[in-house]
Amino acid sequence: MREQREFTKKSGNWMEREARLAYFLLAPAIILIGGLILAPVTGTLFRSFYRDVTFLPPVKFIGLLNYKHLLTDVNFLQSIRFTVLFTLVAVFLETVIGLFFALVINEEFKLRGLMRAIVLIPWAIPTIISAKTWFLLYNYNYGLFNFLITKLHLSAKPINWLGTSYSAFFSIVMADVWKTAPFMAILFLAGLQSISKELYEAAEVDGASLTSQFTRITLPLLRPVLTIALIFRTIDSLRIFDLIYVLTGGGPGGATTSVSMYGFKLYILGDFGYGSTVSVVTFILVLLFTLIYLRFGRFGESL
Amino acid sequence: MQSKMKKMVVMFIITMLVLSVGLVGCKQTTQTPVIEKKTIVFAVGGAPSEVDYWHTVINKFETENPNIKVDLLLQPMDTETRMQTLVTPLSSKESTPDVFLMDVAWIGQFAASNWLAPLDDFVSKDNYDLSVFFKKTLDLADRYKGKLCALPVYIDAGLLYYRKDLLSKYGYNAPPATWDDLVKMAQKVQEGERKSNPNFWGYVWQGKQYEGLVCDFLEFIVSNGGNILDQDGNPVINSQNNVQAVTFMRDLIHKYKISPPNTYTEMTEEPVRTTFQSGNALFERNWPYAWGLHNADDSPVKGKVGIAPLPHFAGGESAATLGGWHIGMNIYSKNQDAAWQFIKFVESFDTEKGFAMNLGWNPGRQDVYSDPDVIAKAPYLKDLRTVFIGAVPRPVVPYYTKLSEVIQKYVNAAIAGTMDPKTALDKAQDEVKAIIAQYK
Numbered sequence: 001m002r003e004q005r006e007f008t009k010k011s012g013n014w015m016e017r018e019a020r021l022a023y024f025l026l027a028p029a030i031i032l033i034g035g036l037i038l039a040p041v042t043g044t045l046f047r048s049f050y051r052d053v054t055f056l057p058p059v060k061f062i063g064l065l066n067y068k069h070l071l072t073d074v075n076f077l078q079s080i081r082f083t084v085l086f087t088l089v090a091v092f093l094e095t096v097i098g099l100f101f102a103l104v105i106n107e108e109f110k111l112r113g114l115m116r117a118i119v120l121i122p123w124a125i126p127t128i129i130s131a132k133t134w135f136l137l138y139n140y141n142y143g144l145f146n147f148l149i150t151k152l153h154l155s156a157k158p159i160n161w162l163g164t165s166y167s168a169f170f171s172i173v174m175a176d177v178w179k180t181a182p183f184m185a186i187l188f189l190a191g192l193q194s195i196s197k198e199l200y201e202a203a204e205v206d207g208a209s210l211t212s213q214f215t216r217i218t219l220p221l222l223r224p225v226l227t228i229a230l231i232f233r234t235i236d237s238l239r240i241f242d243l244i245y246v247l248t249g250g251g252p253g254g255a256t257t258s259v260s261m262y263g264f265k266l267y268i269l270g271d272f273g274y275g276s277t278v279s280v281v282t283f284i285l286v287l288l289f290t291l292i293y294l295r296f297g298r299f300g301e302s303l
Numbered sequence: 304m305q306s307k308m309k310k311m312v313v314m315f316i317i318t319m320l321v322l323s324v325g326l327v328g329c330k331q332t333t334q335t336p337v338i339e340k341k342t343i344v345f346a347v348g349g350a351p352s353e354v355d356y357w358h359t360v361i362n363k364f365e366t367e368n369p370n371i372k373v374d375l376l377l378q379p380m381d382t383e384t385r386m387q388t389l390v391t392p393l394s395s396k397e398s399t400p401d402v403f404l405m406d407v408a409w410i411g412q413f414a415a416s417n418w419l420a421p422l423d424d425f426v427s428k429d430n431y432d433l434s435v436f437f438k439k440t441l442d443l444a445d446r447y448k449g450k451l452c453a454l455p456v457y458i459d460a461g462l463l464y465y466r467k468d469l470l471s472k473y474g475y476n477a478p479p480a481t482w483d484d485l486v487k488m489a490q491k492v493q494e495g496e497r498k499s500n501p502n503f504w505g506y507v508w509q510g511k512q513y514e515g516l517v518c519d520f521l522e523f524i525v526s527n528g529g530n531i532l533d534q535d536g537n538p539v540i541n542s543q544n545n546v547q548a549v550t551f552m553r554d555l556i557h558k559y560k561i562s563p564p565n566t567y568t569e570m571t572e573e574p575v576r577t578t579f580q581s582g583n584a585l586f587e588r589n590w591p592y593a594w595g596l597h598n599a600d601d602s603p604v605k606g607k608v609g610i611a612p613l614p615h616f617a618g619g620e621s622a623a624t625l626g627g628w629h630i631g632m633n634i635y636s637k638n639q640d641a642a643w644q645f646i647k648f649v650e651s652f653d654t655e656k657g658f659a660m661n662l663g664w665n666p667g668r669q670d671v672y673s674d675p676d677v678i679a680k681a682p683y684l685k686d687l688r689t690v691f692i693g694a695v696p697r698p699v700v701p702y703y704t705k706l707s708e709v710i711q712k713y714v715n716a717a718i719a720g721t722m723d724p725k726t727a728l729d730k731a732q733d734e735v736k737a738i739i740a741q742y743k
Contacts, residue, residue: 054394055415055701056742069741075712075734140565141502141578162568163719251512252567253716253727268386269704270394270412271742 041283047276054270066277076278078254079262080285086173086258087237087289093177094233095226098184105185106192116189123182131246134175138162138247165255168248172256176243180236184229191225192218227297234289238282259285340372341641346400348378348385356661364648371641376400382514393418393633401636402645404456404628407444408514408697408707413631414447415701420632421450425643435668437691444696445629452631454650455667457658459626460687460694461522461613464579464587464597468607469496478611482526482551485586485614489561492585500583505561507575508588510552512715515571517697517707518624519588520714523548525622525695526615531710532698538735540710541728548616549717549724557720567719580604588613590626594683595663610683612690625694627667659684665691702742709734 048067051060070076105116122130137144138161146158162168195218203213219226241260244250250257259282266275347357354377361373376399378385389403393416405413413419426433433441436455445453465478473492479485489505496503509515524530529544539545555562563570563578572589576596579587582603587593597608612621630649632642648654655666659677665687671677672688698706709731717727 053742054390054418055412057417135569140563140569141583160564160568163564164721168568248568249512250712251715252719253721254512254712255721257712265704265708268383268390269702270390270416271705272394 044276044279044283047273048280050273052271052273052276054272059273062273066274067281069274070277070281075254075257076259076262079257079259080281082169082256083238083240083259084285086169086176086240087234090173090176090180090237091230091233093173094181094184095230097177097181098229099188101181101185102188102192106189119182119185121182122179123186125179127179127242128246130179131175131243134171134178134243135247138171162248163252165252168252168256172244172247175247176237176240179243180233184233187225187229187232188222191222195221223297227293230297231290231293234293235286238286238289340370341638342372342374343401343636343638343641343645344374344376344399345645346376346378346389346403348380348388348404350380353662356657360649360654360657363654364645367648368641368644371644373645382406389413393635396635398633398635398637401633401638401642403631403633405453405631407455407458407625407627407629408703410444410453410629410631411447411699411703412701414450414452418634419447419452420634420636420639420642421452422454422632422643422646423451426451429647431647435670437667437669437694439692440625440667440694440696444625444699447699453629454631454646456628456630456649456655457664458667458691458694459590459592459665460623460690461518461588461626462591462623462687462690463611463613464589464593465609465611466585466604466607467609469585478609479586479614482614482616486555486559486561489585490559493561496585502583504563504578504584505559506555506586506588507562507570507578507584508555508566509572509575510556510562510566510570510715510718511568512711513571514707514711516714517710518626520549520552520710521624521695521697522588522613522622523552526613526619528616528619531706532700536698536700536739538732538739540735541725541732546725546728549714549728551616552714553718553720553724556718567715591665591683591687592663595681610686623690623694625691625696627665629667702738705738705742706735709738 049061049063051062051065101119105112105119125133136142140146140158140160143161145161149155150158160167161171199217199221200213203217208216239260240258241264244256244258244261248256250261259278263275263278263282266278269275345357345361347354349357354375357375361375364373365371378388386406386409389400389405389409392400393413410419425431433451437458440455440458441451445451445455463478469492470476470478470488473488473495475488479488485506493503493505509519521531524545527544527548529539529542529548531538531540533539556564556566565574572593575587576589576593578584579589579593580597580602594608594610596602598605613623615621630646632639632646636642650668652668652670655668655671656674656677658664659666659671659674660680663681665684666672669688672684677684697703700706713722713727713731713734716722717724722730
């Protein structure tokens with residue numbers, strides 16, 4: 001009895017020491033995360049409750065007034081609508097195309113290594129450069145698309161790709177899908193390779209068709225990767241900035257202004273309070289999407 | 304054996320690097336106590352050639368003022384990003400950069416935020432002569448609520464470029480004075496030229512949703528007697544004159560078809576310039592920088608280009624939007640006297656002449672325009688001076704960025720044909736009113 005107590009006491013000490021050491025070792029990471037992520041995020045949250053405009057001193061606490069203003073701000077609502085719609089369409093296409101690519105390069109064939117490398121190239125190009133390239137492809141006078149269209153007599157007149165809100169929308173989606181479908185493909189490929197081949201062999205023995213192999217084995221086992229990939233891409237798409245900045249500048253007529261662009265312009269203006277409010281709402285939007293994915297991906301279970 | 308050699312070489316290189324860093328450090332520490340040097344930070348960006356030239360200016364300044372050291376804080380090329388790199392330190396009351404260049408459109412916001420040191424005291428202390436600058440620019444763009452906040456380093460104004468050879472080929476002997484003339488000439492020449500060149504357009508200008516569109520818009524409306532704000536600062540965006548002018552802008556693309564459909568999607572300064580320079584346009588609206596490029600040796604239109612003030616509507620007067628960059632001082636700067644020395648040096652006749660000679664900039668000082676060397680190098684500058692004297696600044700208000708955003712959006716929608724000009728300007732008027740209510 002006594003011995004045992006002594007032992008627990010000892011082990012308690014030991015545990016404490018261990019815990020202290022653990023915290024000590026974790027400290028740099030905690031300080032880094034706290035200083036670089038937590039502090040700015042809470043700072044932004046606090047600022048959103050203030051009227052903080054550089055040319056209208058002093059800084060004043062105004063509670064939820066910025067948020068109230070946001071609800072009636074047509075430009076903001078338009079940018080939210082555009083951003084969400086863009087995210088839904090772009091991420092859906094990227095997932096489908098990325099999955100298709102992944103299935104192809106998962107098969108064994110000659111030059112598979114080369115194909116895998118080629119697929120990744122668009123992802124490796126900095127967005128600002130690929131955006132400029134797409135801008136040239138869409139060019140009205142010298143662009144490749146209009147060249148092909150007129151050469152193949154598909155349309156008598158060249159098309160003004162970025163000229164209407166619909167065509168500008170799909171032009172942006174196309175450029176984004178081209179760049180990020182490869183990213184999805186690589187993530188999915190990693191997921192596919194972790195699925196044991198024996199499962200497929202067993203399925204074949206049982207006479208399962210290719211379709212049911214895909215829906216019963218591939219998709220369910222790919223779900224964790226799918227969830228992560230969707231979260232990554234959705235967060236990225238909701239913050240889209242550079243592609244639009246180059247391709248349309250938010251035009252025509254403000255139809256393709258994203259939330260990030262709207263926030264950026266407010267910061268440029270020197271309205272840090274209202275700009276922070278836009279950032280906070282973007283954050284909430286991203287959080288919502290992530291929660292939905294986690295719920296549907298049943299992420300907790302599969303881990 | 305080989306890997307050992309490699310290791311030794313690497314070690315040697317690292318040792319040398321460490322030593323050299325140490326030595327440089329020593330050199331600096333031993334030098335400073337001799338003379339008490341003041342260091343100012345000067346923030347500037349732009350094309351590589353421009354940055355190179357700023358280095359030359361700084362070197363010259365440092366030789367003439369051995370007790371002041373100027374650190375160049377390099378900014379990006381993009382105007383909006385340049386603005387952001389100033390807004391961040393200034394809004395957190397940093398003492399550096401001490402001196403910086405500003406686009407003329409920012410001065411209102413910067414001055415209202417109380418970031419710019421008023422220069423009036425320095426001017427009166429030194430008996431500094433302000434009459435060398437363009438008076439209208441100084442009064443309308445550089446003064447905020449009576450205080451002198453900046454000085455023009457170089458100025459820009461919108462101009463009409465035209466093809467001399469094509470005008471005379473079709474029997475015209477002068478560039479158009481009114482917009483109606485421009486349409487008539489452009490239609491005739493375009494019809495004739497299209498036979499041999501299907502890509503030919505009558506008139507190219509800046510219409511993409513961006514700041515440049517506001518400049519073009521201002522020129523159209525002011526040349527029809529309109530404006531963005533009236534003299535008391537109230538918005539008059541949806542005035543009859545403005546609606547007329549914007550309808551005309553739209554008609555250039557959709558009715559007269561003398562401006563290409565990509566005007567409202569792609570046309571910024573450079574696409575406009577390259578379209579004209581490759582021989583695909585009769586008229587072009589652009590800033591003075593295009594002149595040098597149009598007449599470069601590899602330009603297909605070299606020697607065939609003329610410049611004129613932009614046309615006006617019947618009963619109106621020609622208008623050019625004032626652009627360009629101005630120099631200002633950080634109000635939190637700890638070395639304001641040294642900063643003022645540097646500003647004076649940048650604005651001196653010799654430096655300003657250097658800008659004109661080396662970079663093709665249009666100096667903020669008027670006296671440079673009559674310098675024989677400058678005239679020999681850039682004969683067109685003499686004509687430009689009259690345009691600069693009357694150049695119209697964009698509204699100098701603290702919320703200009705926001706105002707500009709609204710105008711860009713609605714004028715772009717109007718010329719894209721997605722919104723009727725009257726509706727677009729009505730909406731712009733309402734939004735600008737709301738902005739003023741929010742930020743005044």
